[in-house]
Amino acid sequence: MKTEESLYIKILIWAFNKPNGFTEVQLFDKFKIISGSTEYFLYLKLFKDGNSSTGNPAMIDQFEVRNNIGYCCLTDKGMASAIDYIDLKEARESSKDAKKIAMWSIWIAVIVGIFQILTSIY
Secondary structure, eight states, X not given: OOGGGSHHHHHHXXXXXXXXXXXXXXXXXXXXXXXXXXXXXHHIIIIIOOBGGGTBOOSEEEEEEETTEEEEEEOHHHHHHHHHHHHXXXXXXXXXXXXXXXXXXXXXXXXXXXXXXXXXXX
16 A cells, blocks of 8 residues: 555645644545544544653644534644655655656766767777
8 A cells, every 4th residue: 555545644634734724524524434433443543542741642633613613733743744744755756856867867978988989999
């Protein structure tokens, strides 16, 4: 399974792109999470099961209640995880580009070297 396909990454990036917050209902609808399902317990364990006194805070927390609806956002740990993932993804793409450029440079150097050898012979 690719990293981008994991429920953890999908929720993390989705929540990161919601700067004004979101409700858990929106999150559950978006990712088709049903209460009591495996995905629901995975969500609770990965995002809500935190204890700041042990140094392991939750990744999603409620920050506001409007019209009896609780709005959530990523905590600092969740934000840091999302930023780390985005930075890692960009670094991977940059390294792929750098590898392509390096391969082209090597081939150009080989062709120039062969051309120099052939011109020195004639």
